[in-house]
Amino acid sequence: MSYNGMTAETVTFRGHNGDQGEAYYARPTRPGKCGGVVVIHHLPGWDEWITEVVRKFAHHGYAAISPHLYFRDGPGSPDDIGARVRASGGVPDDQVVGDVKAAIAYLRGQPNSNGKVGVIGFCSGGRHAYLCGCRLPEIDAVIDCWGGNVIVDDRGQLNAKRPVAPIDLSEQLRAPLLGIFGNDDENPNADQVNRTEAVLKKLGKDYEFHRYDKAGHAFFNTARQAFRPEQAADGWSKVFAFLRKTLAA
Amino acid sequence: MCSYIVEKAKVSGSAKGPSGWMRIDTANVYFDHPYHAPLDHALAIDFVCEADGGRERVAVELSAASARELVSKIMVALAIGEQAHAAPAAPAA
Numbered sequence: 001m002s003y004n005g006m007t008a009e010t011v012t013f014r015g016h017n018g019d020q021g022e023a024y025y026a027r028p029t030r031p032g033k034c035g036g037v038v039v040i041h042h043l044p045g046w047d048e049w050i051t052e053v054v055r056k057f058a059h060h061g062y063a064a065i066s067p068h069l070y071f072r073d074g075p076g077s078p079d080d081i082g083a084r085v086r087a088s089g090g091v092p093d094d095q096v097v098g099d100v101k102a103a104i105a106y107l108r109g110q111p112n113s114n115g116k117v118g119v120i121g122f123c124s125g126g127r128h129a130y131l132c133g134c135r136l137p138e139i140d141a142v143i144d145c146w147g148g149n150v151i152v153d154d155r156g157q158l159n160a161k162r163p164v165a166p167i168d169l170s171e172q173l174r175a176p177l178l179g180i181f182g183n184d185d186e187n188p189n190a191d192q193v194n195r196t197e198a199v200l201k202k203l204g205k206d207y208e209f210h211r212y213d214k215a216g217h218a219f220f221n222t223a224r225q226a227f228r229p230e231q232a233a234d235g236w237s238k239v240f241a242f243l244r245k246t247l248a249a
Numbered sequence: 250m251c252s253y254i255v256e257k258a259k260v261s262g263s264a265k266g267p268s269g270w271m272r273i274d275t276a277n278v279y280f281d282h283p284y285h286a287p288l289d290h291a292l293a294i295d296f297v298c299e300a301d302g303g304r305e306r307v308a309v310e311l312s313a314a315s316a317r318e319l320v321s322k323i324m325v326a327l328a329i330g331e332q333a334h335a336a337p338a339a340p341a342a
Contacts, residue, residue: 043252043253044282044284076304079284079285079308080305080306080308082284083277083293083295083306083308084303084304084306086253086255086277086279087255087257087277087295087297087303089253090253148252187252216289217282218282224282224289225287225288225289226282226289
């Protein structure tokens with residue numbers, strides 16, 4: 001047997017408003033077409049773990065790209081930029097949707113593309129994935145990994161950057177949705193995940209949720225104390241099974 | 250989960266950052282997943298100068314217990330230090 005070779009590099013892309021930023025792109029080097037995955041990073045920033053995730057997708061035969069959603073707040077190290085963005089209240093939803101739209105177009109524009117592109121996001125990225133699934137009809141698969149604030153119970157938290165709770169846009173979700181959650185997570189907590197599922201069920205959406213005991217927020221993240229190897233291994237198997245169904249040519 | 254909840258303290262003073270001493274006017278304080286400290290959650294403090302654009306920071310990540318210990322010691326140091334450095338009372342006429 002042999003493993004997929006890959007190339008992995010930082011590329012430039014034209015995001016929201018035509019702003020030029022950087023993205024981390026990895027693809028298998030074997031000839032032929034493959035599905036694409038946009039990897040939306042978590043709130044702390046575009047960090048080393050996200051580059052490992054991008055390469056993991058390439059290892060499994062997908063072209064993957066993670067746009068740096070905070071490039072407009074640089075320069076600096078990922079943690080310094082992340083801290084800056086946190087202190088300013090985050091990045092606007094419209095800007096994230098625009099950057100993700102551009103990343104999707106980047107993948108579809110590659111000679112290796114089979115035309116299918118999914119989005120996966122972690123933490124705030126999970127919320128962004130859900131949001132993009134509702135606002136971008138060109139997405140073929142959505143994966144929400146523990147995205148908090150899809151449901152917003154305190155409407156006072158809505159603001160100019162995040163004016164709408166993604167749950168309120170669920171009617172517009174077109175692509176199949178995979179949700180991965182730890183039952184010990186505080187945001188989203190188990191009740192919020194239940195309520196999200198109830199909305200999807202009521203709307204007749206194509207979805208599957210997987211919830212894990214003894215796992216909290218960010219349990220896939222090998223750089224965190226929250227990492228749970230057994231639950232993460234099973235979660236990743238669910239991710240790849242889902243993509244085999246949804247991103248096949 | 251990671252959140253944008255940040256308490257901002259207006260401060261006046263200096264901090265030593267990657268480029269040397271710098272003026273600071275804000276301490277961004279939050280309790281969330283840390284970047285470096287081997288903790289699930291940490292009390293993070295970022296000292297910045299927003300008036301100068303807030304590009305550089307001096308950052309710390311502490312356990313909750315450490316943060317409370319620090320608060321306690323800050324209050325003790327202030328009390329002892331202000332007493333020690335208080336101007337002597339004027340002699341009686």
